[in-house]
Amino acid sequence: MSKKMPSLKTPNDVALYCTLRRALRKAPDFIGGYDCIVLLNVPSDRCAEDYDTCAASLMLRLSANRDDMAYVMITAADKPRAIVKRLEADHKKRRLLIFKEQAVDLPLQVSLSIDVEVDLAPISVMDFRIGCRIAYQIDATATEAEAAMKYPLDHVWAALRRGRPIKGALARLAKASELSSSGSKSKGELPLLEAMYGFGAAKTWGLELAQDLKDWQRGTIDWSEVDTGIVLSGPPGVGKTQFAAALARQCGIPIIAASLARWQANGHLGDLLKAMRTDFAKAKDSAPSILFVDELDSFGDRNSFTHDHKDYSVQVVNAFLEHLDGLDGREGVVMIGATNDLSRIDPAILRPGRLDRHVAIPLPTATDRIAILQQQLGQELPSKHHSRLAAATSGFSGADLAKVARDAKRVARRARRHVTMDDVVEVLPEIVPITGKPRRALAVHEAGHAADVVVLAKCKFHGAMITEHTRNDGRTVTGGGAFYGY
Known part of the structure; x- marks a missing residue:
């Protein structure tokens, strides 16, 4: 067999040759020696050039007359005019293979000449075994x-x-x-979004986006069906930037991080606009990619500009809007904006067709806080301590919990041992049990809420509760609550 395929010297080349021969089963005219032009769609994780050796080997195997056949590699960097010229040179061949990367849109005059279009499959287990056997x-x-x-x-x-x-x-x-x-x-590398906690509806949106991007790359959905713009809001420390980074890892795509402050750091207005244009272009060149713009409210609202630099600020917002509009024509770029104050953002940025979807990331729930803390520590904490931890971390953001984990690890590191529950307790605010008179006072207070809801009958009462512990750190911490809804 090696005599028939002398150029296939590595397992990779042999395995790819197997995928090529299998794909050409759908082009019997080409294999049979008849005039035929075959378009071969390269998998999204490969380059067209990966198939150069196996294509050359196929030419040798199918015909001793190389003037009879040819193959062409079309890459994402090729311009339409260059594609047409390259194919014109080989169009006189009776049989032609065109290897096309996923991101390429073929010019119409090329598409019309195609007799058969086939997707090249990824290397299978059998392909792998054959490659290992023949080459090595x-x-x-x-x-x-x-x-x-x-x-x-x-x-x-x-x-x-x-x-x-x-x-x-x-x-x-x-x-x-x-x-x-x-x-x-x-190095503290972020996990995938699917393994993170505390993001609520934003996580659901992100996982759906990851699936949509896969479907788009496979060609099963059009880019117009992908949700390509969102604004994340929430108090400082809830992890808006972490969310964007984890989403990029989940999708397996690059992220370009930007902000108005970064663009302004480049110099005067012209430098700012150039830096903005560069980041948008970089996102397009890296597509599929995520362009994350932090502190979106720093652009301000043009309707409220009254300062001496009004003209400057208006030009900045207008330029940003121009780039946002361009996203519709830039397939593969997902735009994510983050803000602590949604009300300060220019309404034009949030209008339909731009960043019209908004998801708020709240402070994590008690269950999420414990999960985040365990994830930051890299170990589980005994469940019997969870209620105390929930009380001690009430109102904590993801950033607060990350600091708790760092402090606990430092205590354990100095003692030259693994982190224990005592280390976590040591770095947390003092945990105080709610007992005796304070507990009775809370019970009376929540009972008053419950009676008010039941007597007035304006909404449905779901229950009341009092926590077992609170903390002593000078911050307002909820000791209980009454729950009702409409």
Whole structure:
């Protein structure tokens, strides 16, 4: 078999050759020697050039006359005019393969010439096993192949050794993955959005966006069906910036972080506008991507500008609006704005077609606070202490909880041991049990709310409660509550 495919020297090339031959089953005229132009859509995680070696090998195998066939690589960087010219040079070939990357829109005159369009499939377990056997004389079982393919394939190819069992490569991959994971945790790398807590409706929106982006990349939905603009609001410390970063990791796409303050730091008005234009262009060039603009309220509302620099501020807002309008024509760019005060944002920024969706991120609930604290500590805390923790962290933001975790780790580190519940308690405000007269006073207070609701019968009473503990730190902390609704 190696004599038939002399150019296929690596497992990757052999595996890709298998995917190519399988795709061409849908183009029997091409395989049979008849005139045929085939468009091959490259998977989103690959470049067209990845298929260069296997395409050349196919040419050699199917025909000794290279003038009979040709193949062309179309990349995302190619301009429509360049694509047309390149294909004109090869259009006289009787059989032509066009490898096209996902982000490319073919010019109409090219699309009209296509006889068959086929999606190139990712490398399968069988493709992987064939590649290992032919290129490196490695006999991998299906189970071993599946285990290897859980890692990035470029890492797997580097770990393989010609003629040696795959078990050694798997061991090296596992060790490298463990070290990488440990290093990421030590650097405080954010988890995926799906593993984070306290974001409420924003998390739901983000996970739906991640799925929509996958569907868009597969070509199953149009970009117009993707929700491409949102404003996140909430008090300081709730994690609006963290949310955007975690969402980017969830989607597996880059994030470009910006703000008016960053753009202004570049100099005068012309420099500011240039920096703004550069970030929007960078987001487009990196598509699919997220452009995150923090402190969106810093742009202000043009209707309330009265200061000496009114003309300057109006130009800044107008330029920003111009870029927002351009998002409709820039496929792959998701715009996220963040603010502590939604009321200060120019209404034009929030109008339909721009950043018209708004989601508020509240302070985390008691359950979320405990989950966030455990995640920041990297360990679970005994459930019997959860009620005390909930009381001690009432009103805490995600940033507050991250500080608690850092302080507790520092206490444990100085003692040269793992974090204990005592370390967490030490760095938290004093936890005071609600008992005796204070508890009775709270009970009377909440009973008054309950009686008021029941007697007036203007809404439905759901119940009342008093917490077991409160904290002594000079901040207002709820000790109980009555719950009702309409």
